[in-house]
Amino acid sequence: MDHRTAADVLTRLAFATEVLEGSTHESKAWANAARVIRQLPGDLRAMMESGQLAEVRGIGSSSLRVIREVLEGREPEELRALEARVPDGLFAINRIKGLGPAKIRKLWQGLGVTTIGELEHACRENRLVLLDGFGKKTQANVLEQIEQMHRADRVLLRSRASALVLPLLASLRMRGVRAEALGDFRRGMELVDGLAIVVAGDDAVIDETLGAHGVEDGHIDGTTIDVKRTDAARFGAIAVLGTTSPEHLELLRARASERGLELRDDGLYSKGALVACEDEDALYRALELVTTDPERRDPGVPLVGIGKARPRLVELRDLRGALHNHTTESDGAGTLEEMRAAASTMGLEYLGISDHSQSADYARGLTPDRLRAQIATIERARREPGCALLSGVESDILADGKLDYEDAILASIDVVIASVHRRFGLDRDATTQRMVAAAKNPFTDVIGHPTGRLLLGRPANDLDMGAMLDAAAESGCAVELNASPHRLDLHDRHCAMAKERGVPVSIAADAHAPGELLQLEHGIAIARRGGLTPDDVLNCRPLDALRDWLRARRQRAGLAS
Structure with a gap:
């Protein structure tokens, strides 16, 4: 145990030194000392006390001092000082094979990656390939390892839960079994704590289908799944009981008792x-x-008696278009033509192209000249068959709340989405001032992923959401519900706050590849949790109505006649 503990400390010293300073004599010395200690036979304490350890090749005076402190149960000062300068998440990233301190240093300095969640997000947005020494194979390998790490955990992103549950339900139903999802997934939660389904039908068919999907001993692909078996007469009750909060269940039981x-x-x-x-x-x-x-x-959602109306919540079929999407011009993996074809296949009426702005060098953000060229390309593409195209940009919100281009450029774009991608971690007042300023900017049409959170990866910014939504209501801009399963930002309670203020919500795929337009369904789940109807969602409007809304915004700000 002494050998392993001392070697682990020396390894952390080597890693932290190289991440901060690059490969140096010092980092190599720490790494070499760790290797020596791991392979060294004998009693480490006895060797230290006798002075024998000081004579071992590869153990210098600094390493010897660190080992002595470890054996005495003290945290070495060198380690404490270095770890204070290195984000904790980088040590977790070092568990991923094929990276190592040199590449992790590049990820940190080049992309601002400090957690596994941020690394996963960068992979899915095709950003690793923009760094020297990183290719598509490395990016795919990193993503696969991160997914394996997630599979070992109980809490799942909605996308992962969907990939496990929906094919299983489809197979069961095709074979005549009544089947429905339960729990967090069915309730539209952004994170799913364990999977559950209810089934009613022939047990032999159920067993065979479960086996074909790898369900064994209450697990599917390493994730727990509770399969509740019942009969047809109880199916509806079990489905409700398994898909409700304790507070809602208490209301139902009281109603039944009455x-x-x-x-x-x-x-x-x-x-x-x-x-x-x-x-x-x-x-x-x-x-x-x-x-x-x-x-x-x-909790807080009242029961509605028969004869009274309950608003119809938004559904995927209500969406007429998608405004926030990326192409190969920035960090997307699909061309303009490929993204448009995917949108047309989904039956969307319009598609917004909103590549990253010039400050987003980590994502090949568009310079003013490149943006003008893209707008011209979109104008030409509009003459071809397919869904309507809207020019756009995802403009970085700078630290002072300003947008990333001159007004003349912003005025030439159909839809401006304003988002924060850097300078996270500001205090509440500074963050709120930044977002309020962006919401009041007359060129901001939509505030993108307002809290900046990455699920399982980065906490939400400390933001006074009420103040930002008040500013949006005053200026007439919309807020985004980013449907990327790694964001799902807005939270459902923020959707409800936007609805109360009359602020339209844009459900955005934030698609970086053609297939990612399907992410819209995850956003629908959160919108429904927030009580949104089609009237509350900006991109449920047909194209003409959307254009009228955009035009009215500019006229209100005195930017158009």
Whole structure:
């Protein structure tokens, strides 16, 4: 144990030194000492006390001092000083094979990557290949290792949960089994803590289908999954019971009791007899209620009695277009033509192209000349068949809240999305002032991923969301619900706050490849949790109505006639 502990400390010293200063004599000396200690036979303490360790080749005076402090149970001063200068997340990134301190130094300095979550995001946005020494193979390998790390954890991103649950449900249903997702996934949560489904049908068919999808001993591909088996008469009740918050369940049980019924863990009963509920609607009808959507079975959402109207929540089919998408002009993996073809295949009426702005050098941000050239390309492409194209840009919000181009350039663009990509970690006042200034900028049409969070990777910025949304309401701009499963930013409660203020929400794929337009479905889940209807969502408007909205904004700001 002494050998391993001392070697681990020396390895951390070598890593921190090289990340901070590059490959130096000092970093190599720490690394060499770690190798020597790992391979050294004998009692390390005895060798230290006898002076024998000082004579071992590769153990210099600095290494000897560090080893002595480790053996005495003290944290070496050298390590404490170096670790104070190195983000903790870089040590976690060092677990990924094929990187090492030199490449991690490049990731940190070149892309600002400090956590595994930020590294995953950079891979998915095709940014590693922009660095010297990183190719597509390295990027793919890094991403695969990160996904393996996630599989070892219980909490999943929605995209990962979807990839496991939806094909399984489809297979079960194709074979005549009633099947539905339960829990966090069905409730539209951005993070899914364990998977669960309910099934009713032939047990042999269920077993065979579960086996074909790798479900074994309550796990699927390393993730826990609870398969609840029931019969047709209980299916609806079990589906509701497994897809509700404790507070909503308490309301349902109180409602049942008021009507002489009992909602137990295995179904709805009347005087001891089972009340058949073959679907969720049947349970709510028995309680004389309008069905509460799964995403809204949360604290603070009231029950609605039969005969009263409940607003229809937004659905994927309501979206008419997508405004925030990237191409190979910046850090996307799809050309303009490929992105447009994917949007047309999805049946979208319009597609916004919003590559990164000039300050985003880490993402090949567009200089003014390159942006003008792209606008001209979009103008020419509009003459070809396909969904309508809108010129746009994802402009960095600079530290003072200003946008990344001169007004004349911004005025030539159809849709300006303003987002923060750098200078995270400002205090609450500075962050709020920055975002309020961007929201009040007359050229800002949409505030992109407002909190800056990366799920499982980076916390949200400390922002007074109410103040920013008040500024958006005053200026008339929209806010984005970024549907990337790594962001899902806005939070559902922020969606509700935007709705209260009349601020339109743009559900954005933030697609960096043609297939990523499908990410819109993750945004729909969060929008529904926030109670958004089609009227609340900017890109549920048809193209003409969207253009009218954009034109009215510019006229309101005195920027258009």
